[in-house]
Amino acid sequence: MNERTTALITGANKGIGYEIAAGLGALGWSVGIGARDERRREDAVAALRAAGVDAFGVPLDVTDDASVRAAAVLLEERAGRLDVLVNNAGVAGAWPDTPSTATPDDVRAVLETNVVGVIRVTNAMLPLLRRSEHPRIVNQSSHVGSLTLQSTPGVDFGGVSAAYSPSKTYLTALTVQYAKELAGTAVKVNGACPGYVATDLNGFRGTSTPADGARVAIRLATLPDDGPTGGLFDADGAVPW
Numbered sequence: 752m753n754e755r756t757t758a759l760i761t762g763a764n765k766g767i768g769y770e771i772a773a774g775l776g777a778l779g780w781s782v783g784i785g786a787r788d789e790r791r792r793e794d795a796v797a798a799l800r801a802a803g804v805d806a807f808g809v810p811l812d813v814t815d816d817a818s819v820r821a822a823a824v825l826l827e828e829r830a831g832r833l834d835v836l837v838n839n840a841g842v843a844g845a846w847p848d849t850p851s852t853a854t855p856d857d858v859r860a861v862l863e864t865n866v867v868g869v870i871r872v873t874n875a876m877l878p879l880l881r882r883s884e885h886p887r888i889v890n891q892s893s894h895v896g897s898l899t900l901q902s903t904p905g906v907d908f909g910g911v912s913a914a915y916s917p918s919k920t921y922l923t924a925l926t927v928q929y930a931k932e933l934a935g936t937a938v939k940v941n942g943a944c945p946g947y948v949a950t951d952l953n954g955f956r957g958t959s960t961p962a963d964g965a966r967v968a969i970r971l972a973t974l975p976d977d978g979p980t981g982g983l984f985d986a987d988g989a990v991p992w
């Protein structure tokens with residue numbers, strides 16, 4: 752049994768996920784770098800270890816059952832439990848993403864990663880999370896998934912979307928449902944809105960850095976026992992659904 756707090760961050764080889772791993776690692780935590788490509792994963796692990804972080808690689812494709820099962824076995828053998836799961840892996844899908852032009856395959860591909868992938872990983876990790884004294888799940892959502900903000904006149908999210916934005920709406924709904932199911936347990940489940948962050952996902956058009964974008968997820972990963980569950984948060988506090 753590893754005495755360090757152990758976290759798994761999906762999609763941690765780059766972007767916001769990498770910075771979440773760096774931030775949690777800086778707390779002295781052991782951080783699992785969930786990533787599907789071996790070289791990208793090992794490069795990230797090496798960079799984090801060079802910075803003094805106790806990082807380890809977790810081969811993980813969130814769309815693949817066998818890969819996710821194997822990741823749970825790896826964590827069980829390494830740590831015996833999981834304290835924090837950050838469901839960060841996500842794809843933007845085809846762009847433009849307008850409802851009238853989206854193809855079923857485009858939509859399915861985004862949902863498979865951004866929604867079904869979260870369910871697949873969460874359910875595989877829940878037995879390990881239940882062994883933790885302070886288990887936390889953070890789902891990397893987005894302001895674009897907020898139906899309140901989407902329907903607020905004058906708020907511009909850079910285009911209408913059939914797949915990406917609704918995938919984050921679904922993810923927020925899922926976060927609420929997990930929180931309801933897990934009420935009465937120690938597991939807290941919350942959604943994070945990192946802001947508009949310059950990463951591969953948006954061709955580096957975002958206006959903040961991955962390290963800034965990681966802060967919300969890090970805060971939710973380190974919530975005290977009297978912290979919230981079933982909420983959606985950004986750097987300024989609660990975000991309307």
Ligand code: NAP
Pocket residue numbers: 761762763764765766767768785786787788791811812813814838839840841842864868891892893894944945946947948949950951952953957
């Ligand atoms: P990014 O740099 O493109 O990172 C996405 C990560 O997800 C990569 O590590 C990618 O791995 C991984 N990934 C994609 N599909 C995967 C799969 N099937 N299995 C495992 N890993 C997979 O983008 P990012 O901006 O940091 O995005 C991270 C999260 O933040 C996403 O959920 C995104 O929707 C969310 N978000 C981003 C912004 C923003 O402005 N950037 C705003 C709101 C929310 P590969 O390298 O193998 O592709």
